[in-house]
Amino acid sequence: MRSLQLLVTSLAASAFARSVETHSQHAIIPQDDQSSTEELFLIELSPRETRWVEEDEKWELMRNGVKFMDITETKDTYPYTEVSQSAAIVYPSKPKHMDEVKALTKTLDKDNMRKHLEGLTSFHTRYYRSQTGIDAALWLHDQIKEVIEASGAFNYSASLNLFPHSWGQSSIIARFPGRTNHTIVIGAHLDSVNMFFPYLRAPGADDDGSGTVTILEAMTALLQSDKIVNGSSENTIEFHWYSAEEGGLLGSQAIFKSYSEEGKDIKAMIQQDMTGYIEQTLAHGKPESVGVITDFVDPALTKFVEGIITVYCDIPYTLTKCGYACSDHASASKYGYPSAFVIESDFEYSDKKIHTTDDLIKYLSFDHMLQHAKMTLGFAYEAAMAKF
Structure with missing residues (x-):
């Protein structure tokens, strides 16, 4: 395995050295070599900074910790602005449904999360x-x-759909309509990758199996609420599991591009990507906490998330940054929707075993994942009942 990884790394490094010129202009620069037989991808490394690359160069970027969006299909660059996208949205100043949420919290089950993650x-x-x-x-x-069927939500107007993509793996959208079309989105990504070669073993327990099962468990608990099940909540709730995040936020970009074209009214989107690893936090003598991302997110929505954590979690939050296009919330922001992102810890102490064969369940804390599930549940219920 080690020799294979070294060989693949060497080949990828050689390809990366041939990387074409980076362009920072607002317009996307056309691909120069139209005669090339290699499949090329247009990636965005920062707002409006684009480059054509081969697929092995994507994984070289990943190995070097460089984040990007693949905009080959959309061709849309990211018009990021520091101005809050939620300027016209007023989020609740504090949680208002503590009794209901805390009752639902009692139904959260770590064994369910483990079973699904296995x-x-x-x-x-x-x-x-x-x-x-x-x-x-x-x-x-x-x-x-199975979860939605057991809740009876399909007997009302709940829906569950595969969102197809050209690359084969579908995204998944579970929708629970409320009294308005104002929509709250809770997301995670279902794919994994091995950064040394994409077809090698990639268990992806933390990245992002942990987020995937965290929001599934939060949804399971949320569906114990009759108001959510029968559609009498104020707003519509959607749970998303995105395909191809590791390839450059491909699945989430496709979904939010579609939503933008349809004129969907998304009031908030929160991403859960990596919710289970705390070893390095504790090893550095830091308290266990929830990492709240502060860069490339919506400030007002992020402040609302901080209030949710304070009330519904048993551990504090820490403010941290993860860089450009670090997870699927960036796709929501790209298409004009307010987004927030919560991760397992200060980004400095987050899991470094990701994208390898060693991203395994044995390194994760289901107690910590439970804290993320509590936060997700509280966020979903409070946002579902808010009047925007």
Whole structure:
């Protein structure tokens, strides 16, 4: 395995050295070599900074800790602005439904999260262009369907759909309509990747199996509420599991581009990507906490999230940054929707085993994942009942 990784790394490094010129202009620069037989991808490394690359160069960027969006299909650059996208949205100043949420919190089950995570990590890889990646998405869809069926929500107007993509692996959207079309989105990504070669084993327990099962468990608890099930909440709630985050936020970009074109009214989107690793936090003598991302997010929505954590979690939050395009919330922001992102810790102490064969369940804390589930549940219920 070590020799294979070194060989692949060497080949990828050689390809990366041939990287084409980076362009920072507002317009996307056309691909120069139209005669090349290599499949090329247009990536965005920062707002409006684009580059054409081959796929192995994507993984070289990943190995070097460089984040990006793949905009090959959309061709849309990210018009990021420091001005709050939620300037016209007033979020609750503090949680208002503590009794209801705390009753629902009692139904959260770590054993469910472990069971689902064991199933998800049993696939060789969830790489979005692989057959096992396709199969993993279908398996997850079936688990979600069982939860919704058990709640009775399908008897009202709940829906569960695969959102197809050209690369094969679908995203998944569970929708629970409320009295208005104002929509709250809770997201995680279902794919995984091995950064040394995408078809190698990639269990992706933390990245982002942990977020995937965290929001599934939060949804399961949320569906114990009759108001959510029968559609009498103020707002519509959607849970998203995105395909191809590791390839450059591909699945979430496709969804939010579609939503933008349809004129969907998204009032808030929160992403859960990596919710289970605390070893380095504790090893550095830091208190266990929830990491609240502060860069490339909506400030007003993020402040609302901080209030949710304070009331519904048993641990504090820490403010941290993760850089450009670090997870699917960036796709929501890109298309004009307010987004927030919560991660397992200060980004400095987050899991460094991701994107390898060693991203395993044994390194994760289900107690910590439970804190993220509490936060997600509180966020979903409070936002569902808010009047915007």
